[in-house]
Amino acid sequence: MLNSRDYTIFDLIVTPFRIIPVQTLAAILYMLLDALMPAYQTLVIAYFINTATEIFNGRADYSLIVKPIALIMGYVIVTHLFPSLMQIVDLTGRNKLNVTLKKEIVLKRARLEYKHIENNDTWELIHRVCGDPVGYFMNGFNNILSGMNLLIGTASLLVIVMSSTFITGIVIVLVAVPLFYIAIKTGRENYAMGLDAHRIRRKYNDLADILTNRDYAEERTLFGYSSAITDKYDKLYKESYTIEKQIQIRTFVNLKSGSMIALLIGIVIVGLLLPPLNQGELSIGLFISLVTAIFSLVQRMSWQLSDTMQQHARIKEYLKDFSEFAKLSEKEDAEAVPVKVDGFIFHSLEFKNVGFQYPGTDRSILKNCSFRMVHGKTYAFVGENGAGKTTIIKLLTGMYDDYEGEIFINDKNLREYSFAELKGFIAVVFQNFSKYALTVKDNIRLGNILKHDEEDIRKSISEMNLNGMIQGLEFGLDTYVGKMKENSVDLSGGQWQRLAIARLLYSDSAIHILDEPTAALDPIEESKLYELFSRINTDRFTIFITHRLGAARISDEILVVSEGRIAEQGSHEQLMGYPSGMYQKMFASQRSWYEAESKVHYG
Numbered sequence: 001m002l003n004s005r006d007y008t009i010f011d012l013i014v015t016p017f018r019i020i021p022v023q024t025l026a027a028i029l030y031m032l033l034d035a036l037m038p039a040y041q042t043l044v045i046a047y048f049i050n051t052a053t054e055i056f057n058g059r060a061d062y063s064l065i066v067k068p069i070a071l072i073m074g075y076v077i078v079t080h081l082f083p084s085l086m087q088i089v090d091l092t093g094r095n096k097l098n099v100t101l102k103k104e105i106v107l108k109r110a111r112l113e114y115k116h117i118e119n120n121d122t123w124e125l126i127h128r129v130c131g132d133p134v135g136y137f138m139n140g141f142n143n144i145l146s147g148m149n150l151l152i153g154t155a156s157l158l159v160i161v162m163s164s165t166f167i168t169g170i171v172i173v174l175v176a177v178p179l180f181y182i183a184i185k186t187g188r189e190n191y192a193m194g195l196d197a198h199r200i201r202r203k204y205n206d207l208a209d210i211l212t213n214r215d216y217a218e219e220r221t222l223f224g225y226s227s228a229i230t231d232k233y234d235k236l237y238k239e240s241y242t243i244e245k246q247i248q249i250r251t252f253v254n255l256k257s258g259s260m261i262a263l264l265i266g267i268v269i270v271g272l273l274l275p276p277l278n279q280g281e282l283s284i285g286l287f288i289s290l291v292t293a294i295f296s297l298v299q300r301m302s303w304q305l306s307d308t309m310q311q312h313a314r315i316k317e318y319l320k321d322f323s324e325f326a327k328l329s330e331k332e333d334a335e336a337v338p339v340k341v342d343g344f345i346f347h348s349l350e351f352k353n354v355g356f357q358y359p360g361t362d363r364s365i366l367k368n369c370s371f372r373m374v375h376g377k378t379y380a381f382v383g384e385n386g387a388g389k390t391t392i393i394k395l396l397t398g399m400y401d402d403y404e405g406e407i408f409i410n411d412k413n414l415r416e417y418s419f420a421e422l423k424g425f426i427a428v429v430f431q432n433f434s435k436y437a438l439t440v441k442d443n444i445r446l447g448n449i450l451k452h453d454e455e456d457i458r459k460s461i462s463e464m465n466l467n468g469m470i471q472g473l474e475f476g477l478d479t480y481v482g483k484m485k486e487n488s489v490d491l492s493g494g495q496w497q498r499l500a501i502a503r504l505l506y507s508d509s510a511i512h513i514l515d516e517p518t519a520a521l522d523p524i525e526e527s528k529l530y531e532l533f534s535r536i537n538t539d540r541f542t543i544f545i546t547h548r549l550g551a552a553r554i555s556d557e558i559l560v561v562s563e564g565r566i567a568e569q570g571s572h573e574q575l576m577g578y579p580s581g582m583y584q585k586m587f588a589s590q591r592s593w594y595e596a597e598s599k600v601h602y603g
């Protein structure tokens with residue numbers, strides 16, 4: 001489980017230890033063994049060359065070569081057989097880590113306060129962190145191991161080099177310091193540039209979606225915007241490609257020029273070993289194996305160490321993001337399934353002087369917003385775009401709780417209900433309701449995941465007048481809907497909307513909220529919908545948000561929202577009685593349409 005704290009390099013080891021202890025231990029043991037191999041190789045090759053020289057010079061028996069050969073075989077086994085075994089261990093570990101870590105991250109995401117989902121910056125952060133967490137953790141862990149491997153390997157080789165020629169060892173260490181510095185600096189800068197590239201990549205991926213997704217097919221064809229969007233896509237693609245190219249060039253120039261210098265210094269070091277060889281202080285075997293070792297050491301330090309340090313800097317930057325993500329505030333019960341409150345019967349709902357600004361903004365969306373609603377009546381919010389109607393619903397459903405003033409349900413403060421309870425007795429169909437690429441049955445079942453009642457699913461379908469549509473489907477309720485799946489059937493806008501409302505009916509919630517529920521319905525369906533909700537309003541409570549005033553007037557009370565407060569409240573007749581009232585003006589502007597329509601449908 002992710003805790004709200006700073007995550008450090010230390011966590012790159014602790015996390016795999018917690019989730020895959022056996023594989024982690026095996027990887028560490030292998031790293032230690034492998035780290036000693038350069039020193040081991042140097043010594044056994046020196047041993048082999050010296051023994052072979054002795055045998056060729058006739059100073060030793062042939063049988064003495066068996067031992068160095070056996071030792072060389074040991075080296076071959078460790079360096080050639082073990083890596084393949086470790087690949088298998090790594091794969092099994094990676095799978096388990098993947099499942100566990102991803103689950104923890106998904107749960108954290110589900111627990112986040114809603115404001116983070118609607119905020120662009122945190123949404124970017126969430127996107128960055130959740131992209132490939134296992135890749136970062138696993139690479140981070142392997143990177144630490146390869147860093148340690150390099151350190152131990154280098155140190156053990158240095159001991160051998162220094163025991164023969166001390167000054168050579170010191171030169172090697174001095175070469176390493178600037179290389180080390182360049183590697184860290186490049187790593188940090190590359191991560192920062194990588195963020196820019198990531199941001200641009202997301203933008204052009206969105207455009208690619210517009211260019212290819214079936215959902216946009218009709219408008220794409222009719223508006224003919226493909227070529228304009230393609231130009232924009234190309235521009236962004238080039239921008240991101242330029243950044244990525246810059247990263248690669250800088251990496252190459254910084255690190256590889258360092259490597260060239262290191263290689264030259266390696267040659268100088270070999271030159272330094274020649275005098276001790278001449279003077280017989282160094283055996284020929286040790287000279288040859290040391291030369292091999294020094295070149296491999298310099299290469300490791302310049303190429304491998306640079307790469308390791310660069311990765312390390314990149315992963316450290318990722319961990320900063322990860323910590324920020326882990327510390328994002330959560331909502332209690334956010335991921336909990338709705339809880340049914342025994343015996344809950346709706347009586348009243350009240351907003352008292354509620355004020356609200358979206359987090360991170362300084363504009364008040366709701367200002368001293370007050371109203372009261374009671375059981376037995378239907379209510380409709382009306383008002384201009386952006387007046388604050390949906391915001392009222394977001395507060396009522398507990399999505400945001402940092403508002404001023406008070407909200408009551410059944411005269412009990414909203415803050416005293418748990419989020420799970422609120423989810424249990426309030427169900428909403430939002431304007432931009434979800435269209436799930438699932439079966440018809442599952443689309444409805446999501447409204448109440450705890451209930452398995454096919455009878456009730458059919459009832460909701462029938463209430464939403466979807467029977468005819470279902471009968472026409474090859475697999476009935478089990479037919480997949482949506483555009484993307486094979487064998488799936490796409491629905492019309494109105495059918496999707498009715499399916500979303502059927503989901504709400506299936507939820508068994510006491511309070512129903514329908515935000516623009518009839519936008520995609522024809523007038524006959526619209527009037528049937530209002531009839532249905534006034535029928536079920538005896539044991540449920542319904543709030544509508546609508547711009548269609550002909551529909552709103554069927555509600556017992558209409559609340560006109562303007563500039564974040566309730567400007568007018570009353571029945572259609574009462575509001576029409578205010579000669580210069582907002583409702584009256586709004587209705588007048590829609591009158592011609594509704595008068596013609598109402599004669600037919602609203603009576």
Ligand SMILES: Nc1ncnc2c1ncn2[C@@H]1O[C@H](COP(=O)(O)OP(=O)(O)OP(=O)(O)O)[C@@H](O)[C@H]1O
Nearest residue numbers: 118358361365383384385386387388389390391392
């Ligand atoms: N997450 C958010 N962050 C910042 N501002 C927001 C956010 N969501 C909505 N707003 C702003 O709050 C204001 C009220 O929005 P709201 O969706 O409540 O209006 P509405 O009355 O439902 O409008 P409409 O009739 O168009 O659906 C708008 O100006 C909108 O831009």
